Amino acid sequence: MNQITLTLMKVAFLAVLWLFVIAAAGVIRADLWGSKAAAKAARPRKAAQPARPPRSAAPPRARRAEPTKLVITEGARAGTTMDLAGTEITMGRANDVTLPLGDDYSSGRHARLFSQNGQWFVEDLGSTNGTFLGRAKVSRPEPVPVGVPIRIGKTVIELRK
Amino acid sequence: MTSVAAEPEVQIATRPRRSAQLSLLIFAMVITIAGFAQVGLARDGSLPAGMYGYGIGLGILAAGAYFVVVRFAPYADPLLLPLSVFLNGIGLAMIYRLDLKTSLDQKKAIAEGKKISYIGPSTTNQLMWTALGIIFFAVTLLVLKEIKVLQRYMYTIGAVGLFFLALPGFLPSSISGALGAKIWIRIGGFSIQPSEFSKLALVAFFAGYLVNKRQTLSIVGKKIGPVNLPRGRDLGPILVIFVICLGVLALENDFGTAILFFGLFVSMLYVATERFIWVVIGALLLACACLVAPMIPHVAQRIDAWMDPRAYFDGGCQIAGKIVNQTHYDVCVAKGGHYITDSSQLMFGLFSMGQGGVLGTGLGQGEPWRTPLSYSDFIFTSFGEELGLTGVMVILIVYALIVQRGMKAALATKDNFAKLFAGGVSFVFALQVFVIVGGVTKLIPLTGLTTPFLAQGGSSLLANWILIAILIRISDGARRPAPQPIQDEGMTQVVSTQ
Numbered sequence: 001m002n003q004i005t006l007t008l009m010k011v012a013f014l015a016v017l018w019l020f021v022i023a024a025a026g027v028i029r030a031d032l033w034g035s036k037a038a039a040k041a042a043r044p045r046k047a048a049q050p051a052r053p054p055r056s057a058a059p060p061r062a063r064r065a066e067p068t069k070l071v072i073t074e075g076a077r078a079g080t081t082m083d084l085a086g087t088e089i090t091m092g093r094a095n096d097v098t099l100p101l102g103d104d105y106s107s108g109r110h111a112r113l114f115s116q117n118g119q120w121f122v123e124d125l126g127s128t129n130g131t132f133l134g135r136a137k138v139s140r141p142e143p144v145p146v147g148v149p150i151r152i153g154k155t156v157i158e159l160r161k
Numbered sequence: 162m163t164s165v166a167a168e169p170e171v172q173i174a175t176r177p178r179r180s181a182q183l184s185l186l187i188f189a190m191v192i193t194i195a196g197f198a199q200v201g202l203a204r205d206g207s208l209p210a211g212m213y214g215y216g217i218g219l220g221i222l223a224a225g226a227y228f229v230v231v232r233f234a235p236y237a238d239p240l241l242l243p244l245s246v247f248l249n250g251i252g253l254a255m256i257y258r259l260d261l262k263t264s265l266d267q268k269k270a271i272a273e274g275k276k277i278s279y280i281g282p283s284t285t286n287q288l289m290w291t292a293l294g295i296i297f298f299a300v301t302l303l304v305l306k307e308i309k310v311l312q313r314y315m316y317t318i319g320a321v322g323l324f325f326l327a328l329p330g331f332l333p334s335s336i337s338g339a340l341g342a343k344i345w346i347r348i349g350g351f352s353i354q355p356s357e358f359s360k361l362a363l364v365a366f367f368a369g370y371l372v373n374k375r376q377t378l379s380i381v382g383k384k385i386g387p388v389n390l391p392r393g394r395d396l397g398p399i400l401v402i403f404v405i406c407l408g409v410l411a412l413e414n415d416f417g418t419a420i421l422f423f424g425l426f427v428s429m430l431y432v433a434t435e436r437f438i439w440v441v442i443g444a445l446l447l448a449c450a451c452l453v454a455p456m457i458p459h460v461a462q463r464i465d466a467w468m469d470p471r472a473y474f475d476g477g478c479q480i481a482g483k484i485v486n487q488t489h490y491d492v493c494v495a496k497g498g499h500y501i502t503d504s505s506q507l508m509f510g511l512f513s514m515g516q517g518g519v520l521g522t523g524l525g526q527g528e529p530w531r532t533p534l535s536y537s538d539f540i541f542t543s544f545g546e547e548l549g550l551t552g553v554m555v556i557l558i559v560y561a562l563i564v565q566r567g568m569k570a571a572l573a574t575k576d577n578f579a580k581l582f583a584g585g586v587s588f589v590f591a592l593q594v595f596v597i598v599g600g601v602t603k604l605i606p607l608t609g610l611t612t613p614f615l616a617q618g619g620s621s622l623l624a625n626w627i628l629i630a631i632l633i634r635i636s637d638g639a640r641r642p643a644p645q646p647i648q649d650e651g652m653t654q655v656v657s658t659q
Contacts (some may be wrong), residue, residue, distance in 0.1 A: 006203050010523030013192075013199055014548065017555040020188050020247065024562055027181045027239055071644045077575050079643035095373050102575070160644075 066118050067146045067159035075155030076102040084159070088114040090125075091152060105129055105153025113144065120144045120159055129153055176642075178239040179231055185243035186227055190220050193250030196524055200258040203525030205265045211257060211284065218288050219250055222295045229299040234637035238566050241636065244559050245629045248614035249291055249622070251556075255543055256617050257284040258525055259536045267530055275531075282536035282617055290619040294626035301630035308635055312578045315369030322362025323405060325355035330412040343413040356410075356418045357611070357624035360589060361631075363406070364425060368581035370399060371433035375577075379434035399426070414459050417596055417608030423447070424592040425585060432584045460606075466504035467606040470511070473504035506533045510601050514545035514553075521549025537616040538609050541601050557598070560613070563629075564591040570636035583635045586628050 070089070072080045082089070082099060090097040092110035101110070107127040114121055123141040124131040131138040132151040144150065150157040194216040201209030223246045230237055258264070259282040305311070311318060329343050345352045371378070374395050382391040403426050410419040427443030430436075454460045466473050509532040516527060529535045529543035536543070545553050567587030571580050593610055600607035611621035 006523055006526060009199055009202065010521065010526070013195060013524065014520065014551045014555075016192055016195065017548070017552055020185075020192060021555055021558050021562075023185060023188060024240055024244065024559070027178070027185065028562070028565075030181070031178075073644055079575065079638075079641060081644070102577070158644075 067120060067144075067161055069160050070099070070113070071158050071160055072101075073149070073156045073158055075153070077155065084115070084120070086115050088112055091157070092125075092127075101152060101155045103153040103155045106155065110152050111138070111150075114141075122150055127152070177231070177235040179235075182230070182239035182243060183227065185240065186223055186246060189243045189247035189250055190216070190223055192247060193219060193254055196251050196254030197257060199523070200254060200525040203523055204258065209257075215253060215257065215284060215288055219246075219253060219291065222292055226295050226298055229302055230633060233302050234633050236637045236640040236642075237633040238570060238636035238640070240562060240566050241629055241633050244563050244566075245614060245626070248556070248559060249294075251544075252540065252612075252615035252617075253284065253287055253291065254524070255540060255547075255615070256282045256287050256536050258547070259530050259543065260284045264530075266525070270528070270530075281534075286619075287617050287622075290622045293619070294622040297623050298626040298630045301627050302634060305631070305634055308579045308582060308631065308638065309576060311365045311582070312369045312372065315366050318362045319366030319370075319402065322359040322366065323402065323409075325362075326359035326406065327409045328355060330409055344415045344418070351619070354611075354618070354620040356415060357620040358627075360418070360421060360425070361586065361624060361628060363402070363422065364429070364582060364585040364589065366402070367399060367425070367429045368578055368585055371429060371581055372578045375433040378430075379436055399430075411457070415609075416454075416460060416463075417600075417610035420596055420608065421589055421592055421610070423450075425589050428588040429581060429585045433581055463606045463608065466507060467603060470504035470507050470603070474508050506539065507601070507603065507607055509533065510539050510542035510545075511603060513539075513542045514602070517546040517549040519550045521545075521547050521552055523547060537611065537618055538597070539601055540612055540616045541598050544615075556615070557594075560591070560594045564588075566636070567632045570632055570639050573639035574635055576638065579635045579638060583632060586631065590625075590628065 068084055070082045070084055072078050077100075080099075089099055090109060090112045091099045091101055091106070092108050093101060093103060093106045094108040097109060106129070107125070109125050110127040111122055111124050111131040114123070120143070121141040122131060122133055122138055122144050124138045129152075133142050133144060134148050136142075138150075144159055146159050146161055148158070194212060197212040197216055198208055201207060201212060223242075226242055226246070230242055259267075262283075329346055332343075332346065334343060344356055345354055377395045378391045381395070384390075403422070406422045407419055410416065410422065423443075423446075427439055427446075431439040431443075455464055513527070513529055513532050513535075516522065521527070524547050527543075527546040529546045532539045532542055541553070541556075544556060548555075564587050567583055567590065571583035571587065574580050574583065590613060593613060596605070596608060597610040597612050599605040600610070611618050613621065613625045
C-alpha cells in the first residue's frame, strides 16, 4: 500500500463519518418539521376516517364480547393503554391510583372500574365533577359496554376488545 | 398542578420510520466494515481475515436488534439504534486495531524493542460482550412492555442497585480491587462492574420517588430567602440514599462514579421540581467538594497530576519538599520520599492526540498502543490519534445526538415516571462522556469511567444496551399515535342527571 492510497483512504473514511452524522441530522430534521413523505403519509389517514362507519356498525356483536384493554382517547394522558386483568382499576388525579389521569378536572379518587362475571362496571367514587358513561351521568355502578366512552373531567376512556 | 405534563405540545412524527432506521443502520455497518478494512490495509497490507467474521457477526446482531425494534417498538425513535451500533462498531474496529493477536505492526514494534505498555485488547471478547449486550437489549424490549412497571418495584430496584453498588467495597480486594479502585466483582474469568447497572437502578428509584413527591417537594416547605427548602420527610429518603452512595463510592475509591451520582441527583431534582435553585445548590455543593476533595490522598494525587502532568511523568517522588522525576515506587519509598501518581498515561494520551492533529494518522497508521489502557479508558485518545480532531468530533456529535434523542423522548412522553427516567438516564449518559473525555483531554482531573459503547468492557456494554432499550421503549410510547375514539360524539354533549 503506498502512502497516497492510504491518505486518500483516510480522508474518504473521515468524509463517510461526517456523511453519517449529516444523514442522522437529516432524520432529526424530518422529525422536527416533517418531511414531504411524512405529510403524504399523514393525509391518507385523515381521508380514511370517514370510511370508519362500517367498523362502528358492528357494535351489537362487539358489545357482547368481553373487553381486554382500556384506552384513554382524550385528555392529558391520551394514548395510554392498559390491559384489563380482572382486578379493580381506580382512576383519578392522585398518583397512587391504578390509572392516574393527570386531569385537573378530576377528583383525587374519581371513579373505579371493576369486573363481575366478565362484565365491567364503572362506579363514581363521589367525585366533584361527576363521571359520564356515554351521555349519562353515572350515579350507581353501571355496566360498561365495549367502545362506549367514559368521561372524567377532560379525559375520555374506552374499553376495547 | 401538572407542571411537568403541561409543556408546550411537542410535534412529533407519529408513524414508524422503518426505512430511515434501516438505512442508517446499514450506513453504520458499512462504516464499521470500512474501518476494519482500513485497519487491515494500513497495518498489514491486506484485507484482514477478521473483517468478514467480525463484520458479519456484528451485522447479524444489528439485524436482530432491528427486527426486535420493528416488531415490538415500531414507533421508536429511528436514531437511537443506528447511533449505538455505529459507536459499538467503530469501537470494535479500534479494539481490533489494538488487538495484539492480529496486529503485525505491534509485533514488529515489540521486535524493535519499542515499549508496548499493556497487552489486553481482545476483539473476540468485545464481540461476545456486544452479542450479550444486544441480547439484553432485545430481552429488555420484550419484557418491558410498559416502562411504568418499574415504578411499582422502585424500592426493590433501588435496594438491589444499592446492594450491588456497595458489594465490591465489602469483598476482599483479591475479588474486587484493581488499579487502585475496588469496583469489580470477579467470579471465575468474568469480572463485572456493578456500578454500571446500579446507575440505571438508582435512576429508576429516583424517578419513581420524585413522581410521587415532586409536588410536595416544590411547594411545601420552609422558605429561607429565595430558597424553598423541602420538608425533611419529603427529601429525607433520597438524601439518605444519596449520602450512602457517595460514602460507598469513597470507600471504593471510585470518584468518577461519585461525580455521576451527584450529577444525577441534582439534575433529577431540578427536572422534577422545576426549581432552578437546585442547580445553584448543586453547584455550591460541587464547589465545597472541590475544596474538600484534595484532602483525600487518592484524589489529591489525581489533581496534582492534572495540574502539572509533566512533573509526574513516570511517577513523581517528593523528597524533602522537592519533586524528583522518574522514580519508581520502591526506589522512592526506599529514599524516604512520598510517591506521587504516575501521570505517564495522561501524557501519552495527550501526545497521542497531538500526533493525530486535525485529520489523524489514519486507522492503523498511528501508534496508539503506546498509551496504557488505550483500548478502554483511553480509547478516546486512540481515536484522537488515528482519526484526528475531525473524527473525534463525529464521535462526540453522535454521543450528543443520543442524548438529544433521549431528552426528546423525555419531553414527548406523557407519563411522568417515563419523563423523569428518560431525562435522568440521558443526563447521566452525557455526564459520563463529559467526565471521561474531559479527563483524558486534561480538561478536568482524570477519573476512570468507561467511554460508553467504545471502550472494551462487558458491564459497560451491557448496561448501555439496556439503557438504549429503555430509551427506545419510552420513545415508542411517546410517539405512538393516540387511539381514535370508536364513537364520535362531536364537541358538545347532552348531560342528563338521573
